[in-house]
Amino acid sequence: MSVEERLALTKFEVHSEPHIILRTEKCKTCSFKICVSSCPAGLYTLNESGEIQFTYEGCLECGTCRIVCPENAIEWNYPPGGFGVQYKFG
Amino acid sequence: MSEKYDVVVVGGGPAGLSVAYFLADKGYTVVVLERGLEPGSKNVFGGRVYSYPLDKYFPGWRRDAPIERWVRREMLSILCRENMASIGYQLSRKPDGHDSFTVFLSRLLKWMASKVEEKNVLLASNVRVDEMLFRDGVACGVRAGEDKIEAEYVVIAEGANTLLLEKHGLRGRPSPRDIAVGVKEVVRVGREKINERFGLGDEEGLAQFLISPVFGGGFIYTMKEYVSVGVVYRLSFNNHVEGKDVIEELRMHPEISKLLEGGVPVEYSAHIIREGGYKDLMSKPYGKGYVVVGDAAGLILNTGFTVRGVDLAIESGRLAAEAITKTSPGEELSIYMDLLRRSGIIDALKKFKNVPKILSNQRIYVEYPDLICKLLDNIYSVDEFPETLNESLKKAVKGKTSIIRLLLDLLMTVRSL
Numbered sequence A: 001m002s003v004e005e006r007l008a009l010t011k012f013e014v015h016s017e018p019h020i021i022l023r024t025e026k027c028k029t030c031s032f033k034i035c036v037s038s039c040p041a042g043l044y045t046l047n048e049s050g051e052i053q054f055t056y057e058g059c060l061e062c063g064t065c066r067i068v069c070p071e072n073a074i075e076w077n078y079p080p081g082g083f084g085v086q087y088k089f090g
Numbered sequence B: 001m002s003e004k005y006d007v008v009v010v011g012g013g014p015a016g017l018s019v020a021y022f023l024a025d026k027g028y029t030v031v032v033l034e035r036g037l038e039p040g041s042k043n044v045f046g047g048r049v050y051s052y053p054l055d056k057y058f059p060g061w062r063r064d065a066p067i068e069r070w071v072r073r074e075m076l077s078i079l080c081r082e083n084m085a086s087i088g089y090q091l092s093r094k095p096d097g098h099d100s101f102t103v104f105l106s107r108l109l110k111w112m113a114s115k116v117e118e119k120n121v122l123l124a125s126n127v128r129v130d131e132m133l134f135r136d137g138v139a140c141g142v143r144a145g146e147d148k149i150e151a152e153y154v155v156i157a158e159g160a161n162t163l164l165l166e167k168h169g170l171r172g173r174p175s176p177r178d179i180a181v182g183v184k185e186v187v188r189v190g191r192e193k194i195n196e197r198f199g200l201g202d203e204e205g206l207a208q209f210l211i212s213p214v215f216g217g218g219f220i221y222t223m224k225e226y227v228s229v230g231v232v233y234r235l236s237f238n239n240h241v242e243g244k245d246v247i248e249e250l251r252m253h254p255e256i257s258k259l260l261e262g263g264v265p266v267e268y269s270a271h272i273i274r275e276g277g278y279k280d281l282m283s284k285p286y287g288k289g290y291v292v293v294g295d296a297a298g299l300i301l302n303t304g305f306t307v308r309g310v311d312l313a314i315e316s317g318r319l320a321a322e323a324i325t326k327t328s329p330g331e332e333l334s335i336y337m338d339l340l341r342r343s344g345i346i347d348a349l350k351k352f353k354n355v356p357k358i359l360s361n362q363r364i365y366v367e368y369p370d371l372i373c374k375l376l377d378n379i380y381s382v383d384e385f386p387e388t389l390n391e392s393l394k395k396a397v398k399g400k401t402s403i404i405r406l407l408l409d410l411l412m413t414v415r416s417l
């Protein structure tokens, strides 16, 4: 099962504004790209030219990327009240 | 919302709800602000809660809490490449106050919230708090969007991801070295199959701790109809598997896939865990007009085999409530730290202060489990010319690690547990 299929199991109430903003100019010079391997939702990916792509839909609000990024490139907040991931079991 | 309350609590997890529960009893007006749609909708944990704080403070909980199963089987397993090495411990005694149960955290919190609401606490969901408010250095409320909520006391129960505390410079951002990520899948397997495959009676539950040379740590908890399986990976390790694939990796292990065969996955979740232990504990989890409870303060105990977060969250909530009743508005809530010390929680954290060092030693997760697998493989693959244990050990260790390093690691582990 792929991570996309897994994410489809969990309920999300996606807000129109992203709650995580990536300052991609910092990513350009970052040699770690550790966000890619750490995010349990696989939301950080590299495109063919090796640039970071990020989408906030499907974010599990786990907090990992904010802590792991060595360049402080991630502006991280929770989605507005009531939005984002909706765990039934937890 | 423009009213003034005695106490505003940020976060409706076990810690925040606990503070509200105990303060409402003492006649304080309390509001709990939770960013989720309802209590429990943002919380993630493994699956086991220790009973003692519920026994002490929630009369009748054994009848009406959403208990899944009573833990009667503890297991510690190493996942070898294809096989599994386990130590099991079977508990035959009945619940007597020192037991634990499996539960879904979202459901437990909904139940706790109902107990809190019975006491006329206002539980405001859908509210994301954006900052704390201070007047002359004294915490006097919080701001959520356009709304300002004023209070005599502010309780920060925001959990492991300490955005608010960091924003106000009350805590630094944790180092990736002190953080692990827990990723979990809940699978509907069915009661009968669970009983049969895990060797359990109807009410009996299993708590299994996993060590894997491939992905680090993990866990299995059996619920009535569901099984929760999870992986815990350290951010500082050279991880072989990407975070998004760890659950699949666990699911593909032959022994695990047997247990979950035919099961239907129903939820995927993840959350960071603070694993810094004693050194991650806030040296001053209080100030003028505010206290910090639960995970946010670093009150989580990882003994190496078990994670105790929910019980400490409830206990710290109770102590924070007591501190508030004993401190005048505007004063430092320093009595909270004294109460934490007297309760034994601080000593417990101190006792296990070296565990984070072991957990951050990659050899413990990778090389030694691998070695044990090889050793067992040698011992149990019988051929014409059997090996002695000594020969097997030498063969397993060969080229892997030095015996001296192994002994040193072993010594360190034994001394810290």
Ligand SMILES: Cc1cc2nc3c(=O)[nH]c(=O)nc-3n(C[C@H](O)[C@H](O)[C@H](O)COP(=O)(O)OP(=O)(O)OC[C@H]3O[C@@H](n4cnc5c(N)ncnc54)[C@H](O)[C@@H]3O)c2cc1C
Pocket: B010, B011, B012, B013, B014, B015, B016, B033, B034, B035, B036, B040, B042, B043, B044, B045, B046, B047, B048, B049, B050, B127, B128, B129, B130, B157, B158, B159, B160, B164, B181, B182, B183, B184, B230, B270, B271, B272, B273, B293, B294, B295, B296, B300, B307, B308, B309, B310, B311, B313
């Ligand atoms: C993978 C994993 C497995 C675990 N396994 C176990 C286990 O088996 N047993 C155990 O006892 N413990 C376990 N723990 C630890 C346990 O989950 C925590 O210790 C416990 O949940 C802490 O409670 P808390 O109330 O401090 O924080 P949380 O449960 O994190 O609650 C914080 C609450 O605050 C809310 N919040 C945060 N910021 C804001 C804001 N700005 N505005 C409004 N609301 C906000 C959140 O939505 C959340 O509801 C585990 C943890 C993880 C991650």
Ligand code: SF4
Pocket: A022, A026, A027, A028, A030, A031, A032, A033, A034, A035, A036, A052, A068, A069, A070, A071, A072, A073, A074
């Ligand atoms: S680790 Fe940080 S800086 Fe590097 S690519 Fe990822 S987000 Fe960008």
Ligand code: SF4
Pocket: A020, A038, A039, A040, A041, A042, A043, A058, A059, A060, A061, A062, A063, A064, A065, A066
């Ligand atoms: S918070 Fe977690 S799930 Fe969301 S983007 Fe960051 S690492 Fe991925």
